């Protein structure tokens with residue numbers, strides 16, 4: 001039986017992101033983002049779906065906050081839509097955008113929940129993408145300007161700050177393999193977008209602190225890398241992939257250096273930015289979903305690795321293997337690799353998707369999700385028992401939402417959303433998490 005006893009001051013939360021739940025994409029002076037463009041591009045999104053309405057959180061946030069009060073969470077991780085605050089990604093802020101987030105943050109605080117704010121969850125203003133997006137170093141400067149604006153306005157209410165969500169996914173899925181917006185196929189030539197995002201992180205931390213913000217960290221996606229075979233070749237490929245997916249984002253932020261494997265792919269003047277990137281942090285946020293399999297590259301493959309599926313584990317409907325002990329392995333590897341350079345950790349995302357439906361009894365019965373959460377929290381507890389300093393855990397996600405290029409089919413919420421009526425129905429996992437939080 002999993003030991004799910006956590007310290008009384010352990011922080012329990014839920015996570016969402018603006019583009020995936022807000023909707024109202026053309027309301028309140030919001031400008032277009034790369035994901036608005038991507039959803040309007042033929043063949044990019046499953047069933048041709050879009051997020052113009054999504055979970056309509058822009059209008060229904062009071063109801064969603066009431067659900068979080070009922071759940072008993074101590075914190076709510078949300079993101080601000082950059083194109084709502086700066087429609088073109090630069091210059092004077094959009095008043096209606098700031099006013100919306102004032103209303104939202106006030107309501108979250110009034111509910112006694114700590115706002116945990118991500119400044120950027122992939123919705124780059126299209127106008128900035130038109131000038132190169134994260135391939136353009138200037139976008140990092142624009143991001144710092146944006147961070148100053150929101151820091152000035154919201155530092156009095158926001159309890160935890162996260163400049164960027166999963167820069168790895170933006171670089172790899174957005175610029176290397178074209179699966180996500182902006183949809184470029186640059187392969188390893190996408191690595192400069194990682195450096196510019198790391199620079200944006202450092203500049204934003206400085207801008208937020210200058211604006212009086214405190215308690216600043218990250219939300220980086222990390223996976224243990226599993227070689228397919230116990231061979232030197234596969235081990236070498238695993239070291240390369242670990243450098244690309246994990247260390248390219250963790251090392252500069254935590255150590256002020258880059259892994260040797262990727263140095264040749266960085267912008268020529270990258271070294272001058274390392275001190276800016278290497279800002280002291282109050283916490284290190286980890287998003288964990290699954291391990292990543294890898295093997296040595298086959299004939300004709302220009303990359304120094306080849307991705308391999310992880311077999312032998314139950315799967316989610318989003319084709320992710322369910323591997324709770326992968327979380328323990330990842331946390332212990334970070335603990336051993338970064339030691340005193342690693343601030344306290346928060347699990348800023350962990351969750352799973354299943355084909356949840358409303359049953360005849362009106363409930364939504366998701367025992368697989370309860371098993372998933374039980375397993376991962378058990379693994380987290382074991383990592384803490386082994387000395388890893390973890391202070392909080394945020395379930396992905398509060399609500400079913402727009403799962404990027406996969407549209408609405410993958411349901412990650414602990415609250416079911418009927419996209420026809422926008423009716424919210426807490427799933428059994430919601431009741432399970434509520435009970436866990438109240439017990440602790």
Ligand SMILES: O=C(O)[C@H](O)[C@@H](O)[C@H](O)[C@H](O)CO
Pocket residue numbers: 017020165166169221287349396403404412
């Ligand atoms: O981790 C991510 O990819 C993102 O942060 C979320 O926006 C996803 O929706 C979630 O992870 C499920 O895939």
